[in-house]
Amino acid sequence: KAGVTQTPRYLIKTRGQQVTLSCSPISGHRSVSWYQQTPGQGLQFLFEYFSETQRNKGNFPGRFSGRQFSNSRSEMNVSTLELGDSALYLCASSATGRSFETQYFGPGTRLLVL
Amino acid sequence: DQQVKQNSPSLSVQEGRISILNCDYTNSMFDYFLWYKKYPAEGPTFLISISSIKDKNEDGRFTVFLNKSAKHLSLHIVPSQPGDSAVYFCAASGTGNQFYFGTGTSLTVIP
Numbered sequence: 001k002a003g004v005t006q007t008p009r010y011l012i013k014t015r016g017q018q019v020t021l022s023c024s025p026i027s028g029h030r031s032v033s034w035y036q037q038t039p040g041q042g043l044q045f046l047f048e049y050f051s052e053t054q055r056n057k058g059n060f061p062g063r064f065s066g067r068q069f070s071n072s073r074s075e076m077n078v079s080t081l082e083l084g085d086s087a088l089y090l091c092a093s094s095a096t097g098r099s100f101e102t103q104y105f106g107p108g109t110r111l112l113v114l
Numbered sequence: 115d116q117q118v119k120q121n122s123p124s125l126s127v128q129e130g131r132i133s134i135l136n137c138d139y140t141n142s143m144f145d146y147f148l149w150y151k152k153y154p155a156e157g158p159t160f161l162i163s164i165s166s167i168k169d170k171n172e173d174g175r176f177t178v179f180l181n182k183s184a185k186h187l188s189l190h191i192v193p194s195q196p197g198d199s200a201v202y203f204c205a206a207s208g209t210g211n212q213f214y215f216g217t218g219t220s221l222t223v224i225p
Contacts, residue, residue, distance in 0.1 A: 004157070033213070042120075042217035043158075043203065056212045090157050092213075100146050100165060103213060105157035 002027065004093050004106035012112045018079040021109045023091035025072050029104075031097025032074040034066060037088040037108070046089075049074050050097050078111075086113045117141050118206050120216035128224050133191040135219050137204035140185065144206040144214075149178060149189045152201045152218070161202075162189070194223045 005024045013019050025032050034046040045058035049068035066076045072093075078085055088110050092103035119138045127133045135149075145166040150158035164171040164178045164187070171178050177190045191198055201218045 006157075035215070040217060042116075042118075043205075043215035045212055045214070048212060058212075092157075102148060102160050102163060104160060105150070107155070107157045 006106035021076045023074045025093030029093035035090045118214045118216040124220040126222045130193045133194045135189040143208040148205045150203045
């Protein structure tokens with residue numbers, strides 16, 4: 001089985017722009033979660049989608065949004081970029097997102113905001 | 115509010131010795147715990163997990179111990195190998211579908 005894929009791998013944007021990141025989960029997985037990783041902060045949960053519905057959301061401003069398509073692929077959008085949005089954005093998939101399920105991560109998208 | 119904490123940002127161990135990575139959590143509702151390993155420029159890779167009904171789970175050189183009363187888990191790597199050098203994250207989840215991650219411990223295994 002192919003793993004979780006994320007595109008693009010690297011991105012450079014300037015303040016005020018918006019960006020869209022894409023994640024394709026493992027085939028058959030219907031739950032996709034997004035995380036932001038910054039130095040010293042670990043992985044901060046952004047949101048989780050299951051069957052095209054956002055089920056859970058972390059403590060991030062409304063500039064961060066996402067969606068999931070019928071094929072379980074997910075996109076994350078960040079509008080009005082700020083310097084502090086520079087981070088590694090990771091997505092993870094699992095079969096149903098229930099407890100006791102392992103999440104499998106993609107390689108991440110490294111976003112640099114100038 | 116960091117519900118999962120890894121208080122040691124880094125750890126150095128000689129090859130062949132035991133590596134012990136620690137993790138503390140605050141939420142007593144957490145019932146599933148995982149360890150991930152992360153190399154630079156890659157996403158975290160699942161290593162080992164444990165549910166709250168157990169206090170130990172072993173997989174090869176890796177063993178995870180859970181002490182629910184202390185809200186503490188640890189990962190033991192025996193024997194440590196240079197290829198184990200990476201950042202290790204612990205994670206926890208409860209009845210919801212959200213995982214909480216620690217800030218990571220960077221392990222260096224010295225040949």
